[in-house]
Amino acid sequence: MISKKKFGTFEGVFTPSILTILGVIMYMRLGWVVGNAGLFGAISIIILAHVIAVTTGLSVSSVATDKKIGAGGIYYILSRSMGIPIGGSIGIALFVGTALSIALYLIGFAESINGYFGFGMTINHFRITGTIALVSLTALALFSTSVAMKAQFIILAAIIVSLISIFLGTNDFAPDTVQLIAATDSIPLEVVFAIFFPAVTGFTAGIAMSGDLKDPKTSIPKGTLAAIGVGLFVYLVLAVFIAFKVDAEILKTDYNFLMKIAFFAPAVVAGIWGATLSSALGGILGGPRILQAMSIDKVTPKIFGQVSGENKEPVKALFLVFLIAEVGILIGELDVIARVVSMFYLTAYGFINISYFLESWANPDFQPTFKIKRWIGLLGFIACFAVMFKLDTMAMLGAFAVIGLLYTALQRKEVKLQSNDVWRSVWENVVNKGLKKIAANGDQNSNWNPNIILFSGRSEHQSYLLELGKTVSGRTGIVTNFKLILDKNNNKPLKKTEQIVQDNTFKELGIFARQIKVDNIYTGITNIASTFGFSGVEPNTIMMGWPKGLENSVEYAQMTETLLYLDYNLLYLDFDKRTKFGNYQTVDLWWRETDSKNAEMMLNIARFIIASHKWNDTNIRVLFVNNNNVDRTIIHTKIAALVDNLRVNVTIKIINNAVEQKPFYELIEQESKATDLTLIGIPNYKIEKQAEFVLKTNQLFETIGSTLLVKAANNFNFLDLNFKDKI
Helix, strand or coil, X not given: CCCCCCXXXXXXXXXXXXXXXXXXXXXXXXXXXXHHHHHHHHHHHHHHHHHHHHHHHHHHHHHHCCCCCCCCCHHHHHHHHHCHHHHHHHHHHHHHHHHHHHHHHHHHHHHHHHHHHCCCCCHHHHHHHHHHHHHHHHHHHHHCHHHHHHHHHHHHHHHHHHHHHHHCCCCCCCXXXXXXXXXXXXCCHHHHHHHHHHHHHHHHHHHCCHHHECCHHHHHHHHHHHHHHHHHHHHHHXXXXXXXXXXXXXXXXXXXXXXXXXXXXXXXXXHHHHHHHHHHHHHHHHHHXXXXXXXXXXXXXXXXXXXXXXXXXXXXHHHHHHHHHHHHHHHCCHHHHHHHHHHHHXXXXXXXXXXXXHHHHHCCCCCCCCCCCHHHHHHHHHHHHHHHXXXXXXXXXXXXXXXXXXXXXXXXXXXXXXXXXXXXHHHHHHHHHHHHHHHHHCCCCCCCCCEEEEECCCCCCHHHHHHHHHHHHCCCCEEEEEEEEECCCCCCCCCXXXXXXXXXXXXXXXXXXXXXXXXXXXXXXXXXXXXXXXXXXXXXXXXXXXXXXXXXCHHHHHHHHHHHHCCCEEEEEECCCCCCCCCCCEEEEEECCCCHHHHHHHHHHHHHHHHCCCCCCCEEEEEEEECCCCCHHHHHHHHHHHHHHCCCCCEEEEEECCCCCCCHHHHHHHHCCCCCEEEEECCCCCHHHHHHHHHHHHHHHCCCCCEEEEECCCCCCCCCCCHHHHC
């Protein structure tokens, strides 16, 4: 078996990158850029484009020295850091951009060769010449990658000779005054930038060869940054030289002016042809390898991952690259192709930079040997999308839409690899920092954010308790449901992985679910309440079904007293199996003069209830029992002020009970018989009075619909409103 030849830094990364950078844009459009933008404008465009190239190159180099880099270059890096869905969607965009860039280089080649030999200069003539060149280069790539790589050295030498010939050229076309800024009739700078930008994308040609490198971790940083640096130097020097050597009007209209000013014109011709053909060859070699890597990962059809011949070339992937490049050639206009290619590359580069930023910020396992500042990735990301927005907002939105569709499709496809996913690290880091922030602030928040431990059991109406638990928690609250498995034999506990409950019901409601073995239900609840949670997001509420027939249960009474001692809010639901929650249209809140904390908690619960979809057309009543003949106007005013502070729309009803002194539960039975959900405060709880309290409550529950008993914790006083004192 013949081992595949591997390449070093100079041959495998620097040379293909610099040949693509010093390519068709430098020879065929740099003068046009200077002519339209002026010298200062051209320098600004070159520097801005290289800010994106440098930040992206640095980001890629850093990530490349942390992870094992396989075939596929930038796609491989993105998929192993940001996950297959985002890596695959950007990889596809990068692949299409690479394939279309081949057309860009070959149309530039066609413009030059047709003009030099006097062939036709129409779009159709460019299409014919470009197609012939594409077929020839594809045949060369099929024949031998090694031969194609070696041909690069001859082309590199030709480019160097052509640049020397240009700098030694004539002064016959020198302007009277150098145009420093854009003229009023010039092309807009954003259009000029879009056409120039593909000049700096060439560094990806070397990265795309990652699977063919001896030591990608060393070669990619060195070769990539060297190529970008050399390219920046050449473009700046050549732009200044052109501005002083050639009149701006000539630069705007004559794409072949370099041959006219050169000391030896054939050397420039050789450089142009060599640079354009080598750039196209770089895309022909690199594009199939991106597609091959994606096909191996099952992102694209696996047929494109197949290899043929002794050198194991991805022939089928190469054929697809050929077809896409031919479509670009049929467009026939270099400037149009350049703008399309710019959008593809800017999108990919933006996500490469944010990938590095997120890796370095969130992933504790990110340990690159090539270290750069984190903000470099963020700067590159912002620069990419700021430029895209300025160039073509609709094209940017279109690119986002395409990437979004690809991302969604790959997520549904559920492609998985044994690789890191930076998003998990990002969320873990966000959670970690958020918890520290919350813990540092203590209980300074004025709003109650529920964190509920729910014991829903396995009854036939469990789903309604889960539903109400999620409703009461609101949009940002947390609900964790515990299933208690009674095990009086004290067998081994469930493993951590077995304690996690995977159930569609919980998933749809957004409820965390756990199961745990206990030898006693009541002590199990107490133990969970005492230990579950961690700093910053400790549970603050216990919710469960109302227990029937436990009037004399000492264990139940001790459990309740312990939960109150632990400063938990208690929510006990008596679910009416017959009426359920009725029509989800009426909620009654029952208040007593001594119920300030319970009253506030009821109002907070009401806020979350009316925010849910099923309860959004709900009528809420606050019913206050006036046992002490206090002025109704005073009571109404105080309740209205409290209700207004909590932003809940309610109807207030004052029930004068000073004369008749009817029992509280009798009044509830009279007023709330037809109410869908009734909230009642639990009075100060004493074990010795538990049996009487439970008995009366059970008798009430037989006459009204679903009811939620509320007992606010001692520390539940976020609004600093003592209801009793105000009345």
